[in-house]
Amino acid sequence: MIVDRRWRVTLRSFALGYLALLLLIPVGMVFYRTFEHGAMAVFDSVTTPAAISAFWLTITVTLIAVPLNTIFGVLCALALARGRFRGKALLDATIDLPFAVSPVVIGLALVLVYGRGGWLDGLPFQVIFAVPGIVLATIFVSVPFVVREVTPVLREIGDDQEQAASTLGANRWQTFWRITLPAIRWGVAYGIILSVARCIGEFGAVSVVSGRISGETETLTLLVEERFQNFDVAGAYAASALLAIIALGTLLAMTRINPRRDDE
Amino acid sequence: MTTAALTLRRPAGRPGVLGLGISTLWLSLIVLLPLAAVVVRSTEGGWDAFWNVVTSRQSVAALRFTVEVSLLCTLVNAASGTLIAWVLVRDRFRGKAFVNALIDLPFALPTIVAGLTLLALYGPTSPVGINVAFTQAAVLMALLFVTLPFVIRSVQPVLIELDKEMEEAALSLGASNRTVFARVILPNLVPAILSGAALAFARAVGEFGSIVLLSGNIPFKTQVASVFIFKQVESDNPIGAASIAVVLLGISLLVLFAIRALGRWGARHDR
DSSP, X not given: OOOOXXXXXXXXXXXXXXXXXXXXXXXXXXXXXXXXXXXXXXXXXXXXXXXXXXXXXHHHHXXXXXXXXXXXXXXXXXXHHHOOOTXXXXXXXXXXXXXXXXXXXXXXXXXXXXXXXSTTTTOSSOOTTSHHHHHHHHHHHTSHHHHHHHHHHHHHHOSHHHHHHHHTTXXXXXXXXXXXXXXXXXXXXXXXXXXXXXXXXXXXXXXXXXXXXXXXXXOHHHHHHHHHHTTOHHHHHHHHHHHHHHHHHHHHHHHHOOTTOOOO | OHHHHXXXXXXXXXXXXXXXXXXXXXXXXXXXXXHHHHHHHTTTTOHHHHHHHHTSHHHHHHHHHHHHHHHHHHHHHHHHHHHHHHXXXXXXXXXXXXXXXXXXXXXXXXXXXXXXXXXXXXXXXXXXXXXXXXXXXXXXXXXXXHHHHHHHHHHHHHXXXXXXXXXXXXXXXXXXXXXXXXXXXXXHHHXXXXXXXXXXXXXXXXXXXXXXXXXXXXXXXTOOHHHHHHHHHHTTOHHHHHXXXXXXXXXXXXXXXXXXXXXXXXXXXXX
């Protein structure tokens, strides 16, 4: 299709205008609103005890959820790409469930299992309205990312090298560490980045199970909402800006690491 | 001899039973058990109670608005997403790499921040005097924000791979631009547009974080299913919430199956 200049500029203006109105200007606006009273006010607002505790809770939960999901993700991707077993299609479909289920339903589901009168009520430690619930919710929402990034890479590289290694006497463990893992490392890295972004930003599922005890079970995203509802708009913007900066960092990492790039 | 050769050719690095077992166990504990609880416990109060909750006026209104606004959002995405993908692939302008990276922002940005972001520009304190807070338009806007990347990211690679010779052949045979678009380009993009749109729809139906601040949760007007479920849990009615959640879950699963069917159809279409 040969599009003349006039049409091309029209289409381009429409596309860029749409993106500007929906994405760029609103996000810019948050930064403007955040810093309009000076950087010191922002600094004070993100270093209150509640904010610091929320920050560390978010980091802790992410540091538990992401490694677990990474190990699961690589194992599951290997099973999907290399294994042959009954029910493979079912396993494949189940992995996508967290993408299709509303975050609120995920939170509700955990309440129905671990909450008062739930299936597993009476565990020796509290799950709902406590940190374990937040961890479970976060793991749930970030289950698919590593699997979904690593499986296509594994399919693409095939298993010739793995077979060669095993023919030459390498055991499974050696083959995995020396052949498979180096070949899929960018896929794994990309999956981890997506998981981290999702874990830090998760709101819906966490807000159902957290109970929002300030300083104890309040994550950064919950802090944003709490401050906004309590008319501390400047504080909500400051916490949002912090989250937005993390998101921008993620974005930068995403453009740097392309899972299917032909490297070296 | 043959057996020996076969044993040797067994792919190493295969996860074996252990890996598969761990994967299945993890998925069952983390994902399947809780979801099963939603389905099973939704009828804890009996079928009548379930049916009453699901068919109550407020539930029907919330579910209906959710599906309608998600469909509208999906349609807008199908059109604007295809257009943006086309501009990103075929057009050349300064700052294209930046715009391309920007597309993923809604995936990276926490949904609650997305909601706050839109509220900052289009809310009561809007510097441009547009206030759509607590209207149905606000819900649509929030959904458009969070679902923006799906269609673009699904169409873009297909458009890059698309053989330009096909278009040139059509043009040299006297086809007009419009014919080339409708007969050559669009048919090639349809599977990608559909699968992107289905993903966007699935996401829109369950969206919560970006809507919760913007919608105002006005029953029969701006109340979406996810926020309704949330309020039910908050007012200590988890079984009622589960009933509505089952319906929402059903819609999500239907869409998930549709995506898979589309994927297979698209793969067959390729050959």
